Amino acid sequence: MQISLPGEASRVGSTPPAPGRRRRTVVALLSSTVLVVAACSGPEHSPITKTACSTPGFSATSVRIGQVYPDSGVLAEAFQPTRSGVEARIQQANAEGGINGRTIEYVWADDRGDVTGNTQAVHKLVDDDEVFGLVETTLVAAGSAQYLDDRHIPVTGMPAETLWTQHRNMFSTAYTITESGTVDTFGRYIRAQGGTTAAIIRADVMPSTTDITGKIEQGAAQAGVRILPQSLIYNPTVSSPTQLAAAIRQSGADVLIGSLSPGDWANILPAVAATGTPIRVVLAPGGYDPKLLQQYGTSLAGLSTFISLVPFELGTAAHQRYLRAMANYAPELADPRTQLALTAYVQTDLLLHGLTVAGPCPSREQFIERLRAVKDYNAGGLLPTPVDLTATFGKISQCYAFLRVNNAGNGFEVAQNPGATAGSPYNWCGDRID
Structure with missing residues (x-):
């Protein structure tokens, strides 16, 4: 597990990928989950300050977030692009000055694509690494959903399970897996x-x-x-x-x-x-x-x-911004025009947008309330229509x-x-x- 520090010019970890990241075909497992996406907003940042903050994950100059995804197991190959998308969005934000005066630190954990692994990965990131919030690009968030809710820890990610419609601390801009409707x-x-x-x-x-x-x-x-x-x-x-x-x-x-x-x-x-x-x-x-x-x-x-x-085929300015970020900070991904890479980039942007609207030193509860109150998240032009994160919570898109x-x-x-x-x-x- 490697930490991506602010200011790195390319994807962290120049060593060859672990065996779990070798390509294996598991697209059948993804057929009903890659639908869920949101997108990228424009940079919002301010000059670096030296404000002290006691919120977990915050220092005077940085805030640490985590990613959970299957780096090993049968899902590893298919989900490999998600790490590229997360890292590219973080590095892009840092190159633009960070969020509210702080750069973004990043650490990831492997949940192996199973519920027990998800529980272990989340506990490692929250308890040991003390991240402020998480991006979960996985199919097994059930392993940690209640734990994260009980601690009011913000989460963005792929809502591939109905539990994403049940916890207000878990954010996405689109749902297709819902209990009803x-x-x-x-x-x-x-x-x-x-x-x-x-x-x-x-x-x-x-x-x-x-x-x-x-x-x-x-x-x-x-x-x-x-x-x-x-x-x-x-x-x-x-x-x-x-x-x-x-x-x-x-x-x-x-x-x-x-x-x-x-x-x-x-x-x-x-x-x-x-x-x-x-x-x-x-x-x-x-x-x-x-x-x-x-x-x-x-x-x-x-x-x-x-x-x-909005599909890549339409070639909007928002797509060009995404493609530049991937070329600059995730060059290991040969073709970034993949739904999972964009999904991860998007969900990371949603977490960063939450940090922007939450202010320079928010509690986790304040972050959740302020991001949930956003009514016009348009994802910089990548969403078909702007999203009201309260009105659409838990409802099929x-x-x-x-x-x-x-x-x-x-x-x-x-x-x-x-x-x-x-x-x-x-x-x-x-x-x-x-």
Whole structure:
């Protein structure tokens, strides 16, 4: 575990990455979690002061924050970009003068991608390293959520579990994993592409009220898409893509919805195409990553996904700011246009924004109250719409951008919304359904 100190010119740790950080393919585990993002705001800083502060993690000239992520275990390769995103945002902030007169110190801990590891990692950062707050880029925040809430410790990160909707000290700008409710945004997109009848494809049986496939299904039905009554089950170890394709053709579906891995879709979609079935929409969470196109190419052609931020393809000034930070401070990441790297950068920015609005020497409780009171966090232009961190807390996000893998399988096309307001042709916003 290494500490990133202020002023370093590049990513800390010039030694080769530990074995746990070698690349392994685990995209199936991420298919319903990489949706959750927020973005980057402009620099807000003041000259360095020498103000004493007794708040944990604060010194006269710095404030220490931590990151929890799986640096080892089966998730390590997939989550490697998150450390790059966190470090790049911190180094960028320090290069711009820090936050409220203090530079940002950084220390990370490995939770191995399991609940016990998460408990141990968080205790190490809070009890031993005395961090002020945390960025959690992990799927197992359950290991520490109640402990952090009891101590009023601020947390930002990826809300991949419903617990993120239950603790006011845990912040994100977008939710898709919620205990109840959905939005009809998904259905609006499907209908705009001409979709009428949807087959739901599941890797296994999951509760339809909490998993993202169920929320897409409910949202589609609300918008008038007919949902076939019987879900189709696909398990690559026992199922045949050819058999599934035949079942899809027989069903009469022209829309496919499912939280399968990109690899599974790469096997299924060519089999469906071979049957001649006219499919208008294939909608799946996750998969917004150029590496997947390099790996699967035309096998993913036609696959649609969605994100709760402005896509890289639009090339905004906010994207250029992010890309400069990654080039300067995280050059080890060959292509930073990945959703997980941006997610981590974004969640770090959210924590830094909280430090900005909380003032030069806040208690943890003051930080939580002041950041929770922010009503117009627009993430420097990377969010589809500004976020009210109180009104949207724990509620599924209403606005997304939808992207479709092009026919050549080498890029994403951003879908224009025919019903969007002037000036936001790529925003898709719908109504919440309780």
